[in-house]
Amino acid sequence: MDKPVAAKSGPASDARPPRAPRPPRPNYRQIHQFPLPVNVHHVPPVIPHNPLSLISVALSYLTFLISPPRQEVYSAYFDKTTSSIHVTDERSINALWQMGFFGKGSLSRSEPSWLAREKKRRGLHNGKTSEEMTRLRRTERRELKLERARMEKLAIEERLKAEAAAREAGVSEPLDQAAQSTPTDDTTNVTAATTEKFSLKKAKEARMLEEKKARELAAQNAALAEQNQPETSSNNKSVRFSPIVQKKEFLSTSPSSLQLPDSVVDNLDSDDFPNEEHLQLSNEEAFFLAYSLGALQIYDSPSKLGEVQSTSSITTSALLQQFCHHSFQPARDASASLLPDDPFMISYTVYHHFRSLGWVIRSGVKFGTDYLLYNRGPVFSHAEFAVVIIPSYTHPYWSETEERKNYTGEKQARSWWWMHSVSRVQAQVLKSLVVCYVDVPPPAASLDDIGALFGQYKVREFLIKRWIPNRTRD
Structure with missing residues (x-):
């Protein structure tokens, strides 16, 4: 027969408030379902053992001929x-x-979200913008790290106290066995707290407790200040505002933002708000x-x-x-002749190369590189690779004269310190460094056939990983 389980009793302070539900995230899979701004006509697959699949393919081609996608x-x-x-x-x-x-x-930093932020600031939009969600996630991670560091510090202090007590008592048995044989009430509670799983919920509770104590202390100080304040004499002059000024109230969460009155908000239409x-x-x-x-x-x-x-x-x-x-920079004159190693020709060759392979390419200037490669996009995950472009002059045309050799040597010159600094930055932000060598062809006679022009360029990719002696001794 099963025995009834007694409810665990604990102090009232252990009761934790329910966690506020997170706002739902947008359905990015539905929003970004198309990888490119191109209308594609889908053709059903052909199944060899199913003759009806041929009919579906024929109907698909017929539909394409009658009404092609615009x-x-x-x-x-x-x-x-x-x-x-x-x-x-x-x-x-x-x-x-x-x-x-x-x-x-x-x-904006990336996604065009200025209109949503401005509506939020003026009180016309109740939802949270992408910048606010990012700021909220960063705050939560910061709180979790602070709580984890505090718990680790507490565990180290208790460990040191237990070791000092064991040395004073002259106990020869291991510390873990001594701690298990003679535990005290205080050390038991602290050890249980240190072994507790770190979570964001505990970090929020600790922060709320600290804010509550700060508010209580501020209220006490304000009460003491009112009691100690001397009475003003009747001869002092007093200033009275008009009833119109007294009725106006301004609520502000930051020094630079003001909430509009309800009458003004009602007159503004969110659809007619201009997007700058x-x-x-x-x-x-x-x-x-x-x-x-x-x-x-x-x-x-x-x-x-x-x-x-x-x-x-x-x-x-x-x-x-x-x-x-x-x-x-500055821009050259329009009458100047184009060279095959112009910065745009080199950078677009790499851009077209990775775009044709299905990567989402963004600027990598904030990490000291040329490009960043995303698997699906910046809203789904962080960039996996950082790309650095270096022109390469392997064609015999660039080594025919001494002047061309000096020119190509100056274009390809990279110091070891430069490569080490770039690799160090990418290792710090958990990105793999990809060095792209673009083989530059000789100058072309005409720019009319752009496909044939870019077909002469070749891209060679090399993945560089920073060597850490402490981790790669074997």
Whole structure:
């Protein structure tokens, strides 16, 4: 017969408040289900032992011939001052970001979220923005690390106390057995607390307890200050505000933000709120969208974005020359001849190479590299690889004269200190360093055939791992 189990009794302080539920995350799988801004007609598979599959394939091809998928073409303009491409249409901004993570917000770190942040600041939006979610996750991780460090410090202190007590008593048996044979109530409670599993819940409870103590201490100090405050004389002058000023209340969570009154919030329409942010594309991203996918039309000024005629947009050949000229700082003259080792030619070759392999490529300037490679995108996981581009002159053309040898040697020069610093940074941020050598061909006579031009470039990849003597002794 089963015996009833007695309920565990404990102090009232052990009762923990229920954890507040986290807000649901957006369904990124549904939002970013298309890897590129291209409409693709899906063809059903052919099953050899099922003749009906041939009928489904034939119907699919017939549907494609009758109503082929329409390719959406987006518009942008080239800004010569920043040497970048700007997309101002909100629908185009959402499409280019959601399908391939192209560009970055001009007023945001990555995703164009300035409008949501501004609505949140003005009281028009109740949800949490992506920046707020990131800040919340970082705060939770910081609290967890502080709580873990505090528990580890407490465990070390108790360990040292137990060892000192064992030395004073002259116990010859091991410390673990002595601790098990003669435990005290205090050490038992502390040891149980140290062996307790670290969790974010305990860190939040500790923080709430500290805030509660701080509020109580502040309330006590305020009460003592009111009691000790001397009475003011009747001769002192007093200032009285008008009833209109007294009725106005301003609630602020930070010195730079004010919450709008309810009457003003009601008059503002969230749909009519202007969006002052645009999507900023790099030259490599814009040329990939315009030339490889045909999903982008680039104009030379923002005033021509509303034109419907496709002849007003910049051609791919002119766009390539313009990007090559603006790959230098300051930009070269338009009459200057193009070289096969222009920075844009080298960087776009690597960009096109990894994009064709299915990687999501972002700028790696914050880690001291050229590119970052994501498996699916920045909203799913961190970048796995960091790419550094180095031009290589293996073609016999570059070694024919002494002048060309000196030129190529200067272009390829990299110091050991540079490689060590880049590798050290990537090891610190848990990324693998990939060195891409781009074999530069001899100068081409014409730029009309862009496919044949980039077909002469070759990319060689090398994965470099930092050697740590303490971990790789064997």
